[in-house]
Amino acid sequence: MTDQLEMGLSREQLLALYRQMLVIRRCEEQLVKLYAAGKIYGGCHTYIGEEAVATGVCAHLRQDDVVFSTHRSHGHALAKGIPPHELIAELLGRVTGCSGGRGGSMHLFKPEIGFMGSSGIVGPSILLAAGGGYSSKLLKLARVSVAFFGDGAVNNGAFHEGINMATSWDLPVLFVCENNLYATEVPFDQVTKNPSVASRAQVYGLPGVEVDGNDVVAVYRAAGEAVRRARSGGGPTLLECKTYRTRTHAEGMRDAGYRTAEEIAAWKTRCPIKQLETRLSEGGAATRADLDQIEAEVKALVEEATTFALNSPLPDPSTVTDHVYSPM
Secondary structure: OHHHHOOOOOHHHHHHHHHHHHHHHHHHHHHHHHHHOOOOOOOOOOOOOOHHHHHHHHOOOOOOOEEEEOOOOHHHHHHHOOOHHHHHHHHOOOOOOOOOOOOOOOOOOEHHHOEEEEOOOOOHHHHHHHHHHHHHHHOOOOOOEEEEEEHHHHHOHHHHHHHHHHHHOOOOEEEEEEEOOEEOOEEHHHOOOOOOOHHHHHHHOOOEEEEEOOOHHHHHHHHHHHHHHHHOOOOOEEEEEEOOOOOOOOOOOOOOOOOOHHHHHHHHOOOHHHHHHHHHHHHOOOOHHHHHHHHHHHHHHHHHHHHHHHOOOOOOHHHOOOOOOOOO
């Protein structure tokens, strides 16, 4: 069977990866509809097309492992354990959201499960994850810290400072670059002489691994090795996942003028969900009925989450200064 011979994972593991990617995709598609209906305030950066990265990495994390995310954070949040109803409610600005309706799309937060926050600023996840790794080392905890960031962040000073700190002190950090080829609308290969992010690891003295970010099994394997290395005291790893967002940078923005329709169409044929679906079916690890059942379960989950979010109240205006000023 494919799951035993080709991919090296059990049927249960493969179906769990498939389900997680599908949850992310269906949540994002629902958020696209809610944004179009005018129910989401502010920006909305979807993760459609990149689901394999968050899924493959977070599958190895414990609840006490910490994740620091970016403006495109929904996939990371869901894969780390934030329930769909809390994610959707947050984007709708409802009090039942994971940040109490105060964060929106780019500022998701749930520290009790190790999701330490996302940010619209470019690059801070790298520094924060290094700090998280330092905390783990000081406290002598076998806890891993993960930074997700885009290709646009690797030309930022935070990239060099964070990786230098992590390697100098052998911190338990996994640096995950989601290289989707564009920083907003700027092609990555036009702003650097070295478009290989993984190769930059060599000058800092840590492993640099490049993987197909649309192949969830490849990401899972590479991330598994990096997490084991970090947890056992072996230090950090830089993981470059080559992937692609098939929607605009943010909902409401243009899709043309900086990339072609042919390029988008070509990447859609490499959909991470469809790729795994094909391998599962052709390898005999799952039947069409198995996959349809998962699809139905995920559809129901997202519909229930949406209903919950829409029926949740907005925050009481009298609480506007809560969590802003010290009670002292």
